[in-house]
Amino acid sequence: MAANAVWARQQPIAREDGPIPLYYRLESRLRGLLASESLAPGEVLPPEGRLGEIYGVSRITVRRAIDHLSRDGLIVIRQGVGTFVNDQPHIDAxxxxxxxxxxxxxxxxxxxxxxxxxxxxxxxxxxxxxxxxxxxxxxxxxxxxxxxxxxxxxxxxxxxxxxxxxxxxxxxxxxxxxxxxxxxxxxxxxxxxxxxxxxxxxxxxxxxxxxxxxxxxxxxxxxxxxxxxxxxxxxxxxxxxxxxxxxxxxxxxxxxxxxxxxxxxxxxx
Missing domain, CATH: 3.40.1410.10 (Chorismate lyase-like)
Structure with a gap:
């Protein structure tokens, strides 16, 4: 599926009371996309501002979620270029x-x-x-x-x-x-x-x-x-x-x- 189609189908994250932070819920959404291989290795993610619009969250929330995914090696941040999907290891589920x-x-x-x-x-x-x-x-x-x-x-x-x-x-x-x-x-x-x-x-x-x-x-x-x-x-x-x-x-x-x-x-x- 084309990356543009994937992002067009995403829904804003509902704001609910509870102990789970907003950035973690966004991170979980993005991890799900990566695990399902809806995004191919090498594809570029939308800019932070655009991700914030898609999911209805602030850029600070987006940045924190992106940092966590980068830390785990799921995405690669190239300063001044963009954020890219990294090769996902195939594991026995x-x-x-x-x-x-x-x-x-x-x-x-x-x-x-x-x-x-x-x-x-x-x-x-x-x-x-x-x-x-x-x-x-x-x-x-x-x-x-x-x-x-x-x-x-x-x-x-x-x-x-x-x-x-x-x-x-x-x-x-x-x-x-x-x-x-x-x-x-x-x-x-x-x-x-x-x-x-x-x-x-x-x-x-x-x-x-x-x-x-x-x-x-x-x-x-x-x-x-x-x-x-x-x-x-x-x-x-x-x-x-x-x-x-x-x-x-x-x-x-x-x-x-x-x-x-x-x-x-x-x-x-």
Missing amino acids: PCLVSFTDVALRRGERPSSRLLEFGEVAEVEPAASALGLVNAETMFLLRRLRLLNDHPVFMSSAYLPSQEFRGLTADAVSDEGPEQSLYHLIDRFGVALSDGDEATCAVHATPQVADLFHLERAAPVVQKSCVLRDRRGVAVLYEEAIWGVPERTQVRWEAKLSMIDFPRRAVRQT
């Missing part, structure tokens, strides 16, 4: 691991509760992450994922309609191995190859707060993941908002890392 499969291997009982299903268009950053243009549609599958009947995270999965024609809400089970997104993707003959993941802090929406019994606008962890097929085409964008306490999430992810199991998808080399 933790979201390539199936939550369902790992839970079943450990003897746990994963389950899902359907919250929303439908065909949508121009929802950001999903549309940009999937490389959709001209109001191309995608399926939204939003579910509450549970472990032993306890809510763990809310998954909002976006799949391009072109790749998953005929998808219905009934295609995904609430229990057993069939509830996994990987099972669904396999059924449509899509072979996953690699992916990228980004983690940021966001405010709990009223829906998230109600699901996990949190205060409104409480800070929660959001993991955004883009998965690509063997052609290098993005076929899934997922936002997973973890509503469990951070220590519980860390324990769960530590358990994942200690399990010896085959990956459902691996990077091409």
Whole structure:
């Protein structure tokens, strides 16, 4: 997708009360664009003033976010020339691991509760992450994922309609191995190859707060993941908002890392 089209589709950052600073929310937005490869290495970012207009923030806020991204090597600042997207390292994304499969291997009982299903268009950053243009549609599958009947995270999965024609809400089970997104993707003959993941802090929406019994606008962890097929085409964008306490999430992810199991998808080399 052309860089100009990417910036034209960005929305101002809503000003909300809460502990998450504005610069961090802008930084998280930009990290999401970089992780989704909506911006190619070598592309120049808009000037600070223009970024401020796009996202509705001050130049000081933009500068602080840009400094953090530069410090992490995601962008390169060339004084008097501009700010450029740096080469992004391809890493094995933790979201390539199936939550369902790992839970079943450990003897746990994963389950899902359907919250929303439908065909949508121009929802950001999903549309940009999937490389959709001209109001191309995608399926939204939003579910509450549970472990032993306890809510763990809310998954909002976006799949391009072109790749998953005929998808219905009934295609995904609430229990057993069939509830996994990987099972669904396999059924449509899509072979996953690699992916990228980004983690940021966001405010709990009223829906998230109600699901996990949190205060409104409480800070929660959001993991955004883009998965690509063997052609290098993005076929899934997922936002997973973890509503469990951070220590519980860390324990769960530590358990994942200690399990010896085959990956459902691996990077091409």
